[in-house]
Amino acid sequence: MTALLQMQNISKSFYGVKVLDDVSISLSAGEVLALLGENGAGKSTLIKILNGDYQKDGGSVLIDGQPTEITHPRDAEKLGIRMIYQELHYAPELSVAENLVLGHLPRKSGALKWMVDWPKMREMARDVLTLLNVDIDPAAKMGSLTVVEREIVEIVKAVSRQARIVVMDEPTAALTPPEVRQLFGIIENLRSRGVGIIYISHRLDEIKQIAQRVTVLRDGKHVNTLPISEASDENIVQMMVGRKIEDRLHVRALAKQTSFGETALSIRGLSKADAFEDITLDVRRGEIVGLFGLLGAGHVALTRSLFGVERPDSGQILVDGAPVKIISPQHAKRAGIGFVPLDRKVNGLVLGMSVRKNITLSNWDKLAPLGVFSQGKELANTRAWVERLGIRMAGGVEVETRFLSGGNQQKVVLARWLEAGVKVLLLNEPTWGVDVGARSDIYDQLEALAAEGLAILMVSSDIEEVLNVSHRILTIYKGRITGEYSQAEANQEILLQSAAGGAQ
Amino acid sequence: MNNRLRTRGLQEAASLIVMLLLIIFVMSQLTDVFFTARNLRNMMLEVSTVGIIAVFTTMLMISGGLDLSVAANLALAGVIIGRFQADWGILQAALAAVGVSTLIGALNGFLVTYVGINPLITTIGMLSAARGIALVVADGLTLPVFDLTGEATDAYTLFHQLGEGEIAGVPLPIVIMVVLLIIGMLVMQFTTYGRALYAIGGNADASRLAGLSVRRYRMIAYTLTGFSAGIAAVLLTARLYAADPKAAPSIELTVITAVVLGGVSLAGGKGTLFGTVLGVLILTTLLNGLRLQSTSTELQNIAQGLVLLLAVGLDQIRTRNINWLKWLRTTRALPAGQPASNGGN
Numbered sequence: 001m002t003a004l005l006q007m008q009n010i011s012k013s014f015y016g017v018k019v020l021d022d023v024s025i026s027l028s029a030g031e032v033l034a035l036l037g038e039n040g041a042g043k044s045t046l047i048k049i050l051n052g053d054y055q056k057d058g059g060s061v062l063i064d065g066q067p068t069e070i071t072h073p074r075d076a077e078k079l080g081i082r083m084i085y086q087e088l089h090y091a092p093e094l095s096v097a098e099n100l101v102l103g104h105l106p107r108k109s110g111a112l113k114w115m116v117d118w119p120k121m122r123e124m125a126r127d128v129l130t131l132l133n134v135d136i137d138p139a140a141k142m143g144s145l146t147v148v149e150r151e152i153v154e155i156v157k158a159v160s161r162q163a164r165i166v167v168m169d170e171p172t173a174a175l176t177p178p179e180v181r182q183l184f185g186i187i188e189n190l191r192s193r194g195v196g197i198i199y200i201s202h203r204l205d206e207i208k209q210i211a212q213r214v215t216v217l218r219d220g221k222h223v224n225t226l227p228i229s230e231a232s233d234e235n236i237v238q239m240m241v242g243r244k245i246e247d248r249l250h251v252r253a254l255a256k257q258t259s260f261g262e263t264a265l266s267i268r269g270l271s272k273a274d275a276f277e278d279i280t281l282d283v284r285r286g287e288i289v290g291l292f293g294l295l296g297a298g299h300v301a302l303t304r305s306l307f308g309v310e311r312p313d314s315g316q317i318l319v320d321g322a323p324v325k326i327i328s329p330q331h332a333k334r335a336g337i338g339f340v341p342l343d344r345k346v347n348g349l350v351l352g353m354s355v356r357k358n359i360t361l362s363n364w365d366k367l368a369p370l371g372v373f374s375q376g377k378e379l380a381n382t383r384a385w386v387e388r389l390g391i392r393m394a395g396g397v398e399v400e401t402r403f404l405s406g407g408n409q410q411k412v413v414l415a416r417w418l419e420a421g422v423k424v425l426l427l428n429e430p431t432w433g434v435d436v437g438a439r440s441d442i443y444d445q446l447e448a449l450a451a452e453g454l455a456i457l458m459v460s461s462d463i464e465e466v467l468n469v470s471h472r473i474l475t476i477y478k479g480r481i482t483g484e485y486s487q488a489e490a491n492q493e494i495l496l497q498s499a500a501g502g503a504q
Numbered sequence: 505m506n507n508r509l510r511t512r513g514l515q516e517a518a519s520l521i522v523m524l525l526l527i528i529f530v531m532s533q534l535t536d537v538f539f540t541a542r543n544l545r546n547m548m549l550e551v552s553t554v555g556i557i558a559v560f561t562t563m564l565m566i567s568g569g570l571d572l573s574v575a576a577n578l579a580l581a582g583v584i585i586g587r588f589q590a591d592w593g594i595l596q597a598a599l600a601a602v603g604v605s606t607l608i609g610a611l612n613g614f615l616v617t618y619v620g621i622n623p624l625i626t627t628i629g630m631l632s633a634a635r636g637i638a639l640v641v642a643d644g645l646t647l648p649v650f651d652l653t654g655e656a657t658d659a660y661t662l663f664h665q666l667g668e669g670e671i672a673g674v675p676l677p678i679v680i681m682v683v684l685l686i687i688g689m690l691v692m693q694f695t696t697y698g699r700a701l702y703a704i705g706g707n708a709d710a711s712r713l714a715g716l717s718v719r720r721y722r723m724i725a726y727t728l729t730g731f732s733a734g735i736a737a738v739l740l741t742a743r744l745y746a747a748d749p750k751a752a753p754s755i756e757l758t759v760i761t762a763v764v765l766g767g768v769s770l771a772g773g774k775g776t777l778f779g780t781v782l783g784v785l786i787l788t789t790l791l792n793g794l795r796l797q798s799t800s801t802e803l804q805n806i807a808q809g810l811v812l813l814l815a816v817g818l819d820q821i822r823t824r825n826i827n828w829l830k831w832l833r834t835t836r837a838l839p840a841g842q843p844a845s846n847g848g849n
Binding site: 307309328329330332333334339341346347348349350351352353357361362364368371372373375416420 | 707712713
């Protein structure tokens with residue numbers, strides 16, 4: 001049997017830097033192939049070549065054994081190749097049915113063919129939804145759906161038009177465990193109908209559940225392809241990073257710190273309508289406090305309020321024991337608070353600016369006390385952070401940040417606040433969309449920074465992350481703190497229960 | 505990669521220079537008065553008015569702002585000088601005029617940054633209002649601006665020197681423009697203010713979350729643009745000995761066309777003052793050449809409008825096709841198998 005898709009000996013360079021070097025993958029009908037690799041390993045470039053966004057420098061693409069040239073996303077579309085990206089594209093004010101047939105609206109017949117045939121459209125939508133066993137009301141507004149439902153609609157839409165190869169890029173990044181199961185149901189359904197799926201994810205546990213084979217890329221090269229039964233977490237990670245990271249998957253050997261410094265950040269009875277209520281917590285110097293909640297639990301709004309992006313209705317914030325008034329990010333910065341936002345591309349970085357300018361963006365008071373930059377000092381400080389955090393980029397510190405991988409972009413945002421010399425760091429989902437290697441780097445750095453006296457409040461909906469990196473864990477549910485656990489007390493079960501509002 | 509990005513900037517500048525030379529060549533072939541000292545001097549004086557405003561508009565647009573009220577602002581400042589010179593003294597009136605222009609700029613900034621009105625709407629409103637006030641102040645007439653007593657006092661001599669004086673044979677307005685331009689370039693390159701404008705234009709949300717006072721910087725950029733209209737008004741009035749409430753018709757379009765042609769993106773975050781210089785030179789040469797051909801004003805307007813659309817269109821293409829250009833370059837210029845030019849990471 002010929003494979004549904006073969007990509008053979010693919011090579012690709014950008015700016016003279018090889019990002020793909022002789023990479024081959026194959027995919028059979030009805031198979032889920034997990035594509036793994038750190039950011040910058042070449043996964044997205046490979047996928048973009050498949051979709052016609054980029055042109056390969058060398059190698060060949062075969063579909064059903066036939067050599068095929070894909071020079072434009074249109075070609076990929078015709079061949080039945082469908083991409084499902086992390087960022088979803090939909091019209092929130094239209095119904096599910098309308099979104100499903102968008103661009104292919106059915107028309108009435110005869111003289112009325114300029115009019116939309118609404119009953120037909122609803123029927124079409126219902127048909128594809130039933131076919132995939134999806135229980136979503138086609139008349140519901142897209143904007144009213146949950147994240148997973150929107151994602152499922154997106155998948156249904158992608159596959160409703162003769163899909164043969166579906167590529168999913170981190171489809172579970174924003175999903176809770178039950179939602180992930182729902183998504184996997186859809187994937188199984190697709191598989192049973194002969195669709196080939198390339199599944200990109202950083203979550204090894206998911207890959208083991210859903211994939212049949214796994215291909216690992218590293219530094220633009222094909223490392224290995226294994227049946228999933230032969231792949232252990234350990235050897236996958238080792239293949240990805242090229243070295244051993246022992247403490248990644250199980251509870252990290254986070255230094256059992258028992259004594260911390262003075263309280264750096266205190267929150268007293270902070271409330272904001274429809275977001276959070278009566279939040280009281282302390283973060284001491286040298287301590288990493290994990291705040292665990294499911295999406296929408298109010299923890300994100302809390303950090304935004306602490307940083308002056310939003311205004312709390314009542315309550316008090318103290319830094320180093322002194323009450324501070326924080327009505328804008330500038331106030332927060334002056335008070336010694338740094339903030340790593342949820343979406344680094346939208347809120348974190350000036351993508352068109354260089355790594356250097358992004359890293360020093362919050363430290364002008366020291367680098368340019370009279371309004372004129374001391375260029376030598378700026379460059380020296382930048383280089384120091386690049387080296388310490390292991391920020392990797394092709395071409396040096398003058399490269400625009402939009403050319404960096406997610407993990408490296410996140411490190412740039414982190415470096416900015418360290419450069420600014422903050423005492424308290426608020427982190428929002430610090431490793432969302434960050435690959436294993438960079439993730440591990442970031443955890444190591446956070447721990448080291450805490451050891452140097454930084455107080456860190458980390459908001460996360462990644463339970464593994466919270467368990468592995470926090471000295472102390474608080475859970476939040478519907479805007480209220482529902483539990484507090486020491487590193488020793490906490491485990492997945494307790495945290496999930498507490499964060500879902502259950503009794504302890 | 506760094507070198508490549510720099511190369512792209514150079515290529516853009518080079519293409520503008522080629523465009524400028526081409527227009528100069530064509531114009532010099534079409535008429536023999538183009539290369540006369542007199543015409544070049546007039547042209548440079550014209551450039552000075554547009555250029556002074558363009559320097560500050562460039563900075564404003566890099567921060568993501570826009571000001572369409574500069575021409576009306578300039579006209580209003582001019583008639584304030586004309587109307588109040590007798591009452592307040594010419595120099596005082598000139599100072600007041602610059603003050604009013606600056607205030608109008610500040611008001612634009614306030615409405616855009618604090619009230620949150622779209623800059624296009626804000627400054628179109630301001631354009632209409634300022635032009636109206638100018639007509640009221642001047643009673644709809646062109647006001648003479650010289651010593652009506654015929655005594656030519658020191659104050660008036662000084663004032664007219666601003667428009668007519670020379671330093672080493674170069675008219676003062678041009679000197680002032682060049683000085684402002686150089687200061688602007690240094691500011692954009694080396695200071696926090698310049699860095700802030702690029703950052704805010706690039707990503708205002710991220711800039712705010714990095715702790716920059718986005719509103720303050722924006723306020724300053726709008727205020728300075730108003731200030732530049734005032735300065736241009738003083739120099740123009742001093743040179744022309746008259747203030748016309750209908751002065752500088754649609755100069756705002758000339759300025760914006762030149763700025764965008766020079767590579768400043770309408771979205772903000774990108775562009776240089778050097779590009780603007782080329783843009784201004786290209787546009788004024790073109791318009792001057794058309795005028796020498798005794799082309800009607802209507803035709804000149806049509807030409808300017810087309811250049812604006814062309815410049816904006818190019819801006820769009822530049823922004824959107826950046827990836828396309830990238831792969832074109834990498835696939836053609838760097839065949840597979842070529843060793844990496846630098847160590848990669």
